[in-house]
Amino acid sequence: MNALTRPARLVEAIGRGVLDTVRAAGRLALFALAGLSHLLRPPFYWRNFVSAFGEFAFFSLPVVALTAVFSGMVIALQSFTGFSRFNAQSAVADIVVLSVVRELGPVLAGLMVAGRVGAAMAAEIGTMRVTDQIDALGTLSTNPMKYLVTPRLLAGALALPLLVVVADILGVLGGFVVSVVKLGFAPEAYVMNTLAFVQPMDVIVGLAKAAVFGFLIALMGCYNGYNSKGGAEGVGGSTTASVVAASILILCFDYVLTEMFFSR
Amino acid sequence: MSAALPKIRIRGLCKSFGEKRVLDGIDLDVEAGTSTVVIGGSGSGKSVLLRCILGLIQPDAGTIEIDGVDVLRQPRREQERQREKIGMLFQNAALFDSLLVWENVAFGLLARSGRGGPRIRRSDARERAGEVLAQVGLDPSVGDLAPSELSGGMQKRVGLARAIAARPEILFFDEPTTGLDPIMGAVIDGLIVECVRGLGSTAIAITHDMPSARRIGDRAAMLYRGQLVWQGPAASLLDSGNAMVDQFTHGRREGPIGMELRR
Numbered sequence: 172m173n174a175l176t177r178p179a180r181l182v183e184a185i186g187r188g189v190l191d192t193v194r195a196a197g198r199l200a201l202f203a204l205a206g207l208s209h210l211l212r213p214p215f216y217w218r219n220f221v222s223a224f225g226e227f228a229f230f231s232l233p234v235v236a237l238t239a240v241f242s243g244m245v246i247a248l249q250s251f252t253g254f255s256r257f258n259a260q261s262a263v264a265d266i267v268v269l270s271v272v273r274e275l276g277p278v279l280a281g282l283m284v285a286g287r288v289g290a291a292m293a294a295e296i297g298t299m300r301v302t303d304q305i306d307a308l309g310t311l312s313t314n315p316m317k318y319l320v321t322p323r324l325l326a327g328a329l330a331l332p333l334l335v336v337v338a339d340i341l342g343v344l345g346g347f348v349v350s351v352v353k354l355g356f357a358p359e360a361y362v363m364n365t366l367a368f369v370q371p372m373d374v375i376v377g378l379a380k381a382a383v384f385g386f387l388i389a390l391m392g393c394y395n396g397y398n399s400k401g402g403a404e405g406v407g408g409s410t411t412a413s414v415v416a417a418s419i420l421i422l423c424f425d426y427v428l429t430e431m432f433f434s435r
Numbered sequence: 436m437s438a439a440l441p442k443i444r445i446r447g448l449c450k451s452f453g454e455k456r457v458l459d460g461i462d463l464d465v466e467a468g469t470s471t472v473v474i475g476g477s478g479s480g481k482s483v484l485l486r487c488i489l490g491l492i493q494p495d496a497g498t499i500e501i502d503g504v505d506v507l508r509q510p511r512r513e514q515e516r517q518r519e520k521i522g523m524l525f526q527n528a529a530l531f532d533s534l535l536v537w538e539n540v541a542f543g544l545l546a547r548s549g550r551g552g553p554r555i556r557r558s559d560a561r562e563r564a565g566e567v568l569a570q571v572g573l574d575p576s577v578g579d580l581a582p583s584e585l586s587g588g589m590q591k592r593v594g595l596a597r598a599i600a601a602r603p604e605i606l607f608f609d610e611p612t613t614g615l616d617p618i619m620g621a622v623i624d625g626l627i628v629e630c631v632r633g634l635g636s637t638a639i640a641i642t643h644d645m646p647s648a649r650r651i652g653d654r655a656a657m658l659y660r661g662q663l664v665w666q667g668p669a670a671s672l673l674d675s676g677n678a679m680v681d682q683f684t685h686g687r688r689e690g691p692i693g694m695e696l697r698r
Contacts, residue, residue, distance in 0.1 A: 214550070295533075298532075299531075299532075302527060302529055303525045303526070303527065303529035304529050304530075304531055304532070306486070306489075306491050306525070306529065307523070307525055307529040307531070308531075309489070309490070309491055310489055310491075310518070310521065310522070310523040311542050311543040311546055311597070312515070312519050312543055312546040312547045312550070312552075313542070313546045
């Protein structure tokens, strides 16, 4: 009897897990659609948008800049070590610019911002939820989705590409400094190589990725915060969940977008 | 005919969360210009009742009429319009941390500006917020502080100012004196009575603070296990003749109300 019921229980558990996942994905999709639908219906809360935009673009600049510079420097070092085995050191500039613009710029900026802004967003909205502030909005003729979520989703999608432009420039600069100062590359040749190799499409797709990542960070921060329950512990849990979920989604969508635009 | 119409009429209101039936066929009339206090133990469904009327929780069954209009059967926009008549003081004041005190107080005015309400500039809203703060006994300069800089009593006053700023026809108070010392509790109750009378509003307050219930209410009702087990004048709360109400209002351990243990 037990031997028969055990596999059945396992199937039941797997089935329940799948259903829960599908249900959660559906709830998230509906939440995103509700947030976006308010873009088309006035009023739009510009103050909240500007504040969220500042959090994304301006206050995240130092951490993203540092990450980009050091990533560019490390890629230069590592690719030089690898390519020198095949006498292909001249490809260092190409590798640096390609990896920074296509991948590391958007992905690292996204991960950093998910940890900084996504977490703060979830904590702020989560605290508003458990202290009745979101209910209070509803009693003051204000739709909480329109007030809290829509401006943040738009700010995330618009601000991260700007941040990634800076990250791209600084990442390439980091690679340039290491290549010229430490590895002995000629500055003019390095710059010429970089400019010759990078295509407008590389930059455009990198920025498109950044827009998607920014939207996902804001979405996960808002969704987890909005659905917080159970006081301080619940807010802590939703903050963690927002960072973890945003980071995983960034990496998944990075693959999907790369596959869409760059696979041949 | 219309004179007999209650401002708020609730019939057969039910709400369950999973297996737990929190509201079980509530019938309640609140006459215009009166204050009704709903008392009951923790978890008896008082807050759920208010939240159903406010539209924050969707009830499973029943009707909620405001001025004779069943808000639950109205289109969403009409429901929102009906509920704009309501101002609410939350238990912990629920002030918006990210805004200054005056912005909290003027929030509803600015939100309705040009959308059903009169168009109002921020400078005028600031001025109106100062007036309302004065009405609840606070200096208008408090408007420039952040909510985190205020004491619990001051936060409650600001919450009250926010609730009355748009001169609502209906006011709800959720545990208005919880967490306050008895003197501050009496001050808040006094302000509530003044504001309700001054505006001519209809009020519902939920509380388990008996002195507060008697100060605020004209009428009282007791909620127990999702049902209103007694309704009568607030003045008779301490000698209602109902065994449950008497046990509750006198805080007796023995009586028909058993301590519910979670199984």
